[in-house]
Amino acid sequence: MKTIAKVALPILSVMLMAATCSNEQIVTLSLGFPTVARFIATGEVNFHDDSQIVNVTEDLDIEGALDDADIDINDLEDDAIKIVQVLYRVIQPDVVANRIITNTLVEVVPVDAGNNDIGSPAVLITGYTMPAGSGNVPNPEEWIDITNVIGTDGINLMNDYLLETVQGLKGNGPGPVNDSFRYHVRGTSAPPTETNFEWEVKLVFQGTVQKSFDVPFS
Amino acid sequence: MRFGILGAAVAAVLAVSGSASGDALSDNLSTLVGDQATGYLGPLSKGLSASANAGIFRGGHVPTAGLTARLDLTGSYISFSDTDRTYTAPAFGGYPEAEVPTVIGDPDGATVSQGNGLEFAYPGGFNLQNLAFAAPQITVGSVLGTKAMIRYVTFTVGDDEELGEFTYWAFGAQHSISQYLPGLPVDIAVGGMFQQFDLGSKDLVKADLMAWNVTGSRLFGTGAVKLEPYAGLGMDSCKMEANYDSGDESVQVKLDRQNDFRGTLGANVKFPIVSLNVEGYVAAEMGVAGSLSFGI
Numbered sequence: 202m203k204t205i206a207k208v209a210l211p212i213l214s215v216m217l218m219a220a221t222c223s224n225e226q227i228v229t230l231s232l233g234f235p236t237v238a239r240f241i242a243t244g245e246v247n248f249h250d251d252s253q254i255v256n257v258t259e260d261l262d263i264e265g266a267l268d269d270a271d272i273d274i275n276d277l278e279d280d281a282i283k284i285v286q287v288l289y290r291v292i293q294p295d296v297v298a299n300r301i302i303t304n305t306l307v308e309v310v311p312v313d314a315g316n317n318d319i320g321s322p323a324v325l326i327t328g329y330t331m332p333a334g335s336g337n338v339p340n341p342e343e344w345i346d347i348t349n350v351i352g353t354d355g356i357n358l359m360n361d362y363l364l365e366t367v368q369g370l371k372g373n374g375p376g377p378v379n380d381s382f383r384y385h386v387r388g389t390s391a392p393p394t395e396t397n398f399e400w401e402v403k404l405v406f407q408g409t410v411q412k413s414f415d416v417p418f419s
Numbered sequence: 420m421r422f423g424i425l426g427a428a429v430a431a432v433l434a435v436s437g438s439a440s441g442d443a444l445s446d447n448l449s450t451l452v453g454d455q456a457t458g459y460l461g462p463l464s465k466g467l468s469a470s471a472n473a474g475i476f477r478g479g480h481v482p483t484a485g486l487t488a489r490l491d492l493t494g495s496y497i498s499f500s501d502t503d504r505t506y507t508a509p510a511f512g513g514y515p516e517a518e519v520p521t522v523i524g525d526p527d528g529a530t531v532s533q534g535n536g537l538e539f540a541y542p543g544g545f546n547l548q549n550l551a552f553a554a555p556q557i558t559v560g561s562v563l564g565t566k567a568m569i570r571y572v573t574f575t576v577g578d579d580e581e582l583g584e585f586t587y588w589a590f591g592a593q594h595s596i597s598q599y600l601p602g603l604p605v606d607i608a609v610g611g612m613f614q615q616f617d618l619g620s621k622d623l624v625k626a627d628l629m630a631w632n633v634t635g636s637r638l639f640g641t642g643a644v645k646l647e648p649y650a651g652l653g654m655d656s657c658k659m660e661a662n663y664d665s666g667d668e669s670v671q672v673k674l675d676r677q678n679d680f681r682g683t684l685g686a687n688v689k690f691p692i693v694s695l696n697v698e699g700y701v702a703a704e705m706g707v708a709g710s711l712s713f714g715i
Contacts, residue, residue: 226526226545226546227526228542228543228544228546229526229527229528229540229543230446230447230542230543231446231447231450231451231528231540231541232446232449232450233449233450235668270446283537283538284537285537285538285539285540286512286537286539287512346511346512347512348511348512348513348514348533348537349512349513349533349534349535351535351537352535353535353536356535356536356537407450407539407540409528409540409542414545
């Protein structure tokens with residue numbers, strides 16, 4: 202039995218060591234921060250024109266997300282969070298099966314606490330044809346990626362806001378002057394009958410940060 | 420870390436189930452969708468299939484009747500191949516198709532640019548070269564040439580409420596075929612085992628595995644020490660899913676079921692009460708396994 206123990210114990214030790222040996226790795230993490238605006242089109246003929254105010258600061262909750270991920274805000278570069286994607290989906294399709302909104306233009310503008318516009322609007326989405334009818338939205342609630350129709354001015358506006366937000370959280374600046382944005386939507390509704398559908402647009406922001414981990418077997 | 424009854428002996432080790440890296444896995448998944456997430460997690464499914472399905476069927480001898488009971492400590496080890504370190508992320512929203520790191524790949528990640536100036540950052544991997552897996556197994560028999568095997572491990576991963584419990588359980592059986600074929604020079608048995616892994620209170624990573632095997636072996640020696648070489652052919656199956664939050668949405672990613680043939684060559688060295696085992700295998704990945712057994 203003593204001989205057996207001499208053989209068995211080293212093998213057992215090696216197996217357990219294999220299960221615990223680790224190396225420090227610096228890994229690039231990628232975090233998603235989405236914000237969604239919902240619109241309801243009711244009774245409009247020919248034109249779809251609507252606006253919504255969204256508290257983007259509250260939606261993104263950057264501090265909370267970083268806290269959940271155990272990431273210190275000071276580990277982020279000031280420009281680490283940027284807009285990367287725009288998505289569209291229909292929640293409630295129009296009963297008019299072939300309903301579309303053509304030449305869709307979505308502009309965004311910062312608003313103050315009194316919901317007054319600050320500065321000029323920037324084009325976020327331009328030239329998109331929105332499918333909106335029950336016949337051309339086969340999978341309601343499924344997001345459609347429309348990042349390819351995003352406008353440069355909208356990108357810059359949102360990225361500037363994110364830069365100021367991170368700087369503010371790090372104590373390197375006053376933070377952005379606004380928490381909310383007005384989304385102003387316009388487009389041509391076809392066919393020319395009453396338009397009734399519900400839809401959402403989602404902006405996805407992404408933050409990258411490097412973090413150190415003890416990774417086994419690396 | 421609080422261990423369950425058998426977990427005190429040894430924990431089943433998933434390479435990314437450590438507290439901090441498990442959190443990071445959840446973060447990295449939050450920015451990936453659909454084929455991106457399945458591509459990122461793919462090597463975990465292969466690694467788990469290869470390592471967890473190893474060391475189960477260690478011989479073809481199953482007594483027809485009589486009490487046998489063994490406690491095994493089984494370990495398995497694989498090296499990932501270079502092809503597991505990247506996957507092809509599909510084009511989307513104007514971003515081009517790109518070769519980017521998997522969960523075991525380059526920790527630096529990869530960035531792709533879109534025509535209008537946007538940049539999407541694919542997360543880095545954890546630079547894993549290998550994966551080891553260990554679990555306790557209890558084997559009892561024999562009834563009508565059949566023995567049963569169970570495995571169970573549970574523990575709390577760190578102090579993290581989101582990750583929560585890691586639970587692994589398995590049950591299987593092996594049935595003697597040679598009892599029906601007297602005169603065969605080797606013992607032959609067929610066996611199957613079902614295994615399930617759950618990581619996280621919200622099933623962050625969940626996997627079901629199934630292994631089928633035909634094993635042949637022959638016992639040499641008549642004294643206190645016996646040698647039993649064996650060979651096995653089988654089929655492994657692994658189905659993995661990940662569940663995580665992206666903003667306020669719950670996302671479920673199901674990886675395609677992974678099916679792989681398994682070929683095994685191994686040997687048992689049997690002492691009274693104690694047995695040692697080592698085997699090499701070719702399955703979803705190549706690897707080696709070993710075990711230390713106590714029992715009658």
